[in-house]
Amino acid sequence: MIRRQARLRREYIYRKSIEDRERTILEKKQRLRSALDENKQIPSDLQDDAIPIQKTLDWDYEDFTGNTTHIDDEYKWAGVEDPKIMVTTSRDPSSKLKQFAKEVRLLFPNSQRINRGNYEIKQLVDACRSNDVTDLIIVQEHRGVPDGLVICHLPYGPTAYFNLSNVVMRHDIPDTGTMSEAYPHLIFNNFSSKLGNRVKSILKYLYPVPKEDSRRIMTFSNDDDFISFRHHVYKKVDGGKDIELEEVGPRFEMKVYQIILGTLDTVSSSDVEWVYRPYMNTAKKRKFLTNE
Template sequence: MLRRQARLRREYLYRKQIEDKAKTIAERKRKLKQAIEDGKSLPTELRSDEKELRKALEYDDAETEATRDHRDDEYAWAGVEDPKVMLTTSHNPSSKLKQFVKELKLIFPNSQRINRGNYVINELVSACRANHVTDLILVHEHRGNPDALIVCHLPYGPTASFSLSAAVMRHDVEMKETMSQVNPHLIFHDFNSKLGERVKSILKYLFPVPKEQSKRVITFANQEDYISFRHHTYAKVAGSKDVELKEIGPRFEMKLFEIKLGTLDQAETADVEWRLRPYMNTSKKRRILNEET
């Protein structure tokens, strides 16, 4: 098993290397094509291999011009098979954090909760891979309040880290309903940028495909880069076309602060795809999840 994982990891890194070369060539062809269309002189860095690039452009079409991304392979089988989610906590969790993770388990269909105990991250990730887990979710706390949620997609990543705030448990929700176990419909609001689409994919593929008759709805609403999580059921009002929403909880706010191109056990070696920088949230121009690109 270890040899197979090492081999698959080498294949994945090799695909990333090939992808980087393809992106470089595609960018050089784009610059050459743009210079030809604008009637401008060629950039200096393209003159040495102009003939090869011109020849490659002759055979390009819409499909060949589009370069594949290693992220295309991360969720290649999403929707074909139901996700298998594993939930755990930081070491020595408080009773409130344990209760919060129990409620998260009810949110994600086909999920399991594991007591952290003395397990280290490497052991957790290895156990999840061996049991064909698709996503590992790790929840942290500060003084008894859930303050961070890490979503690690297996076997190769990505790993998205979110801060948590304003967590409200199910028993604290005013309109509490019985927790339904059917696959929920998902609503994503204002995830329009490339990063927003990336975050949407990471969250969306934690859930299996719902059936049409499902009356359960989970909402991820982005407002100023804070993602509001809400959980409802709905039913038609008798004798009317109106629909009545009932919140069943829990509810909380999330904010993305990092995406890494790797798994939790590669914290030191994985490349950082995106990270929240200091002062990034002080400018209106930095609305990253919903600004059009």
């Protein structure tokens, strides 16, 4: 089993390693096609390769958008099989973090929570792989306040790290009833950049496909790279003409600060897909999750 996992991992890394070359070729094709369609001069950096590239254009569909990527390998069963999620905490969790982990477990259908105990990261990941778990979620804290969320997609990654702030437990929200466990509808707002779509995919594929009559809604709204999470249920009023939202919690703000192309047990040897750096603060209006 260990040798098979290693072989599959090597095959995945190889497929990922040739993506940059294929992406460069695709970009050249698109630029050349655009120049020919608009009857413009071929860009100088494409003139030497223009004839070989033009011969390959006839083999592409007109609406050809590109080759498959490592993202297609990561989420190849999305929408076909429901995700299976394991939720746990960092070492020696406080009572508040334990309570927050219970509430996080209720946010994801088909999820289970386990006590961290003395388990190491590699033991957790191996146990999840052997039980066909698709995602491992770890909640973290600082001085009793939940402040971190790690989402590790299995078996090969990616792993996304989020900061949490303004965490409000569902029992701190007045007039909250019992939490529905129906498959929720998802609302994503303001995720328009390449990184935004990547983060959207990581979050979206944690949930199974909902039924049309589900009245549970989860909202991820991006504002200045802070993702506000809200959880509501709705009911119809006035004969079904209007709807009334009821917040059931919990609520918090998320901010992604790192994405790696690997799992938690291979952090040291995995490529970093994106990481937030201190110098990025120099442009005050710079936004990463949107194209603004």
